[in-house]
Amino acid sequence: MPPHQLGRPTLASIAAAAGVSLPTVSKVVNGKADVAPTTRAHVQQLLDQHNYVPVTRRPAEDLLVDVVFTALDSPWAVEILRGVTESGLEVVVSSQSRTSDVDWVQALVAGGRRGALVVTSRLTAADQRRLGRSRLPVVVIDPVDMPGQDVPSVGATNWAGGLAATEHLVELGHRRIAVVGGPQAYLCSRARIDGYRAALERAGIAVDPALVVHGTFRHQGGYDQAQSLLALPDPPTAIFAGSDEQAFGVMEAARQAGLSVPDDLSVVGFDDLPMARWSSPPLTTVCQPLADMGRMAGRMLHDLIDGRVLGSQRMELATHLVTRASTAPPRR
Amino acid sequence: MPPHQLGRPTLASIAAAAGVSLPTVSKVVNGKADVAPTTRAHVQQLLDQHNYVPVTRRPAEDLLVDVVFTALDSPWAVEILRGVTESGLEVVVSSQSRTSDVDWVQALVAGGRRGALVVTSRLTAADQRRLGRSRLPVVVIDPVDMPGQDVPSVGATNWAGGLAATEHLVELGHRRIAVVGGPQAYLCSRARIDGYRAALERAGIAVDPALVVHGTFRHQGGYDQAQSLLALPDPPTAIFAGSDEQAFGVMEAARQAGLSVPDDLSVVGFDDLPMARWSSPPLTTVCQPLADMGRMAGRMLHDLIDGRVLGSQRMELATHLVTRASTAPPRR
DNA sequence: CTGAAAGCGCTTACAG
DNA sequence: CTGAAAGCGCTTACAG
Structure with a gap:
């Protein structure tokens, strides 16, 4: 003692x-x-x-920054993290619960953080006021809803991705194409569905409201909605699943219905997580450059910390279709 | 300006x-x-x-700790991270490159870190010496090789997991059971393969050296080795894949060979990553409690930081088999 | 190798 | 509200 x-x-x-x-x-x-x-x-x-700990420390030469996730439960998170760590910031992992803390911003300052990155999450008006007062810069990645004009954010070209996914199916010859979106409130989900609509319209195919449904972006959502869609009198021959995880749910529903992918049903995902390569068959999907988005957000935050002015408050990185083996022309 | x-x-x-x-x-x-x-x-x-930044800061009340990954490229990483963040530590994500830095340990101290968690990685003797000198506590998660007696570490019961996976296949009636291990040098892989051997011996089945092969723990490794195994004159009816990612590679090789899982080939993984639930069919696998391992390692590190003595330098958390749909009795 | 002395960056009563 | 003054925890030449 x-x-x-x-x-x-x-x-x-x-x-x-x-x-x-x-x-x-x-x-x-x-x-x-x-x-x-x-x-x-x-x-x-x-x-x-x-148990001596010095009461004063050299100023951190490293740029310590919090990155806040809603929940650390998706393979998504690693991709973004990887990008952020490559931007030269030192990243502290944090989860939503922390921001709901009354003095979240004060805790950031006290902890020597130089800024924060908020992933797929809302910043309340109160948060924004406190952040403004503390002069702590924040960048939002893939914001759930449209962030205020003055909140810098990074996203992907969701509309273009939805368009590319659906055009790919149209070109293969599909006419009955369904889409399973994410939660209705999500901005990114709405953009993807609008891209889907645009592709159908361009191809002269009427949008059948029965084929436009909403999931959760999670596996179960894809599974449930695909079961309903496949039970329709005139079921789709292709499903654009809105997210990779949801696409796996769709594939499982197909398997259980005795349908083969891609022969009986084509499936397209969205994200291009590493595991999109690992499903059987490997998943055709829209690549969302998550690591690049993390890197970009990190770079923007870095600029703000150094007092530089941002070229643009909102950056959207390009998506592109990756064709693998889960899509094929429809039977007959 | x-x-x-x-x-x-x-x-x-x-x-x-x-x-x-x-x-x-x-x-x-x-x-x-x-x-x-x-x-x-x-x-x-x-x-x-x-751009004023105070040169002295209040001592961090939060326990800032680095967690070092070999590479932030596996879904593995999130699971462990989640556990660690739940242990009450503030976690800075770091990757291998940092430890190879000459004065890694000094950088830790300068950055106000109170300790470090090293995941699936080696600590060189030099690292250990420097850590000792700086009094910075370190805990290793799933060490690649046997860490020194005095390095606290957390792992899983790999041998028992290999045993359970193989016994499950034996009970289903399989006799030709192959195993695809990870890299030969990995301690955890060797333990899993030894568990496999023990199960076969207990069942009175001779171990066929042709059915014991080594992959990389990655998808490609499983794919390549499964292709070779399935091309054997007397191919296995079941494969214990050593990791989930590798199991997905095995499933893809089966699909391409026109084999149905589980009717023509049973597959067992190891890890129980979230996506083990998402494959078609869902994967039977050995659950390795990654988040719990992270949480336990965090708690041990916390104890060391507070100057408490560890009950044990080495903790192994229990694995258990999760039976899903990728395993079935062999044909005929 | 050791430590007296000067000094640095900051904080905190407290007098006005 | 403001700031002169005392003081705190620490670091850094430098003399021995």
Whole structure:
């Protein structure tokens, strides 16, 4: 047990306990060379015993930044994280619960954070006010709804992605094409569905409202909605699934219905997560450059931290279709 | 452009520029109440302009810790991260390249880190020496090779998992059971294969060396090795794939060979990543409690930071078989 | 190798 | 609201 000691230990108190001068303790703490081995060992022991932590630190040369996820439960998250860490920022992983904290912003400042990256999440007006006051820059990745004009954000070209996915199916000869969107409130989901509509209209195919349904972006949502769609009197021959995870749910529903992908049903995802390559058959999907989006958001945040002005408050990175084996012309 | 200024700004230099006293600037920086709004605004503007960052910070009340991944490229990583963040530590994501830095340990200390978590990676003897000198505690998760006696680590019961996977296949009636391990050097892979052997021996089945092969734990490895195995004169009726990702590779090789899973070939994975539920058919696999491992490692690190003694230097968390739809009795 | 002394950046009563 | 003054925790030449 450490000897009785009021308050946290200081260099002075350790020096007194060790019977050496304060500068000597400072040298041990900082790993300077000019200390006798025995002295160093003795002082170090006292430091450990008292659990010494310096009360002042050198200013962080590294740019410590929080990245806030709604939940750390999707393979999504790693992709974005990877991008962010490649932008030269030091990234602290944080989850939603933290922002709901009354003094989230104050906690950021106290923790030495230089900014924050918020992923697929809403910033309340209160958050924005506090952030403004603290001068902490924030960038939002893939915002759920349209962020205020003055909140910098990074997204993907969702509309173009929905268009490309659907045109691919049209070109293969499909006419009965369904779409399973994400939650209706999500901006990105709406853009993808609008892209789907645009492709059908361009091809002169009427949009059948029965073939436009909403899931959750998760596996179960795709599974449930595909079951309903496949039970229709005139079922679709192709489904644009809105997300990769949802596409896997659609494929499972097809398998259970005794349908083969892509012979009986074509499936297109959205995201191009690493595992899109790993399904059987490998998934045709719209590549959303998640790592690049993370990197871009990191770079924007970095600029803001350094006091540079952003070229644009809103950046949308290009999506593109990756054709694999889950799509084929319809039977007959 | 900020006026010419040598060195980083200090409270004093800002005070001079703003024409107020140093204490007033201090109050603005710390958000104290007793400053006139106009004064505050004026000072704040100067602080922004000069990009002021305090040179001393309050000691972090939060326990900032680095978690080091070999590469942030596997769905694995999120699971572990999730566990760690739930252990009450503030987690900075870092990747291997950082540890190879000559003064990695010094960078940790300078960055205010209180410890580190190293995932599936080796600590060199030099690292260990430096860590020891700096008194920075480290915990290793799923070490590649046996860590030194004095390096705390967390793993899973890999041998028991290999045993359970193989016994499941034996019970279904399989006799020709192959295993695709990970890289030979990996401790966890060797334990899983030894569990496989033990199960066969218990069932009185001779181990056929042709059915024991090594992959990479990645998709391609499973695919390649399964192709070779299925081309054997007397091919296996079941494959224990060593990892989930590898299992997906095996399933794809089966599909391309015109084999149906599980009717023609049973496949068992290892990990139980979220996506094991999403394959078609859903994957039977050995659940490795990655999030729990992360949480446990975080807790151990927390104990070490607080100067508590660990109950045990090595913790192995239980694995268990999750039976889904990729396994069935062999044909005939 | 050690430590007295000067000094740095900041905070905190407290007098006005 | 403002700031002179005291003080805190630490670092850094530098003399011995």
